[in-house]
Amino acid sequence: MLKVGVIGTGMIGQDHIRRMTTVLAGVRVTAVSDVDTAVAASVGARTGARVHSLGVDLINDPEVDAVVVCSWGPTHEQYVLAAIDAGKPVFCEKPLATTQEACLRIIDAEVVVGRRLVQVGYMRRYDGEYRALKAALGRGVIGSPLMMHCTHRNASVPAFYEKEMAITDTAVHEIDMVRWLFDDEVAAVRVLVPRRSRNGGELQDPLMLLLEMSSGVLVDVEISVNIRYGYDIRGEVVGENGTAALGNASPVTVRHAGTDSRPVPADWRERFLRAYDVEFQEWIDSLSAGGQPVGPSAWDGYAAAVVSDAGVAALRTGDRVPVVLADRPKLYAAEVAA
Template structure:
């Protein structure tokens, strides 16, 4: 079976997914696209032999579209995902599922009312081979019961429109989901520390930030977000257990020894670091749609991340320890 896919949003990540489906993935083809920039959508549609639609709603309603990939601006995600649920169509939503926990809750309620899981959220860390090895080490008890998790998320620079809250909502949101997934439990409290600000930031931005989380079982997790580190895109994660540690390897890069020095290049973009993870993520989603089953992070995972993000932003402004008001996960998502 070939899955006919409609893509809403043809910007950076949307166009990359369209290329990926056409060149890297099997079993799926892009048959429809839409974007606020209708000229761009038309140009991309012509390139891949798809039809350009004037709106996401019309794309979702089209009978030729079997499944929808939402890669539009974040504030539009909830609207399009809810439209897909109303139409009974599987939908892949890039993160975030929605920009507020309340809208995520609406999606969760609508999916349960539909009676079947149709939503996958784009937390691609779960599809990275290194993260999967780390998860397997924890699940297999190779380091005993986990006690601490240390995470680092660094970018070389941030644009002027990037603000302090985005350190949580756009950046650490990936670590938030990864920690929940690695531990298979929820986070219960958060505090945000604000170290000395780097002089390389824009004046309005608190950078770096350190987020301190506690889990249901008492595991402590810290996340360093530093989006003006200058030297590259650097993702790190280490789990410390009772009998050992497990750490993500550094991305493989050529090591050069010359002039009494050894050097190795550092990735500069998220595309360099996670391209393969995106390939695996979209392929597994296409396979799941073709086989009428669920795959990957659920709408509940998107909702949980939003609840934690809201508490983290609150902690940034309060300077104190904030509880995370996480409801019990419905059995629908077990």
């Protein structure tokens, strides 16, 4: 039984605690921590987990085998480095860290240890539809991929959301996904700015992100974060001999009163509920009997940060911005395909 401590008991932290205590097998939440000690105490009381006032104390708790980091992004580096120092596997919700330099410090620490301890929470890789899409590309039925069209639409975003978050917080999922889907790195980024939606307030909403893969595949990502009608994720790959697209995420079609309709997910939790379950169960299984994580690595977290930064620069300048990655350590050989 894997004993897990969770740092950060906000919305996503509590959702992961829920799945580890009521849905998944082979795991027990033994400790929790949060800057809001009252919330942490409430979660601890409900789950029987001990409560730590400091995340570092949770990491060093002998009753914690592995750590899940769901705290505020700027704290991620501190906790991931502490987990590596303690020799404990750590699942870190994105971002791995808030700067490229911080990501590289995490990579350096893991390289010194000589084995993977870090997994980053990019759940698209665990979604059944995306996995089916990758399998279709692997069979070669549409020939070599040439382009991909992606859509990432949110009904709304919180008041603290800023325009650059359309890339760093929203489209970063597509950034990681296409690296994994095409087993390839992003070579350059451009951002196109269309007419502004009145729903977006002061935001520049929507945006069109253009990713040039090293292989020559072109990916466009429509980012609309105040589209009102629901949470809508789409993807279609255009190949030499055909296309392959995500299926419809709605489980039912309703025909009534002269209409043919399908429900649209309300938010990311509804759309990717099963993906999160699969992601965590596979992480738990990978750590059983002393194994190491096999999902998105610290290198993947670093690469996503570099591409996101290039996207932000492209948004600010209107220029095509090349993506320049550091040399990949041998520890992360072929990580894109993982």
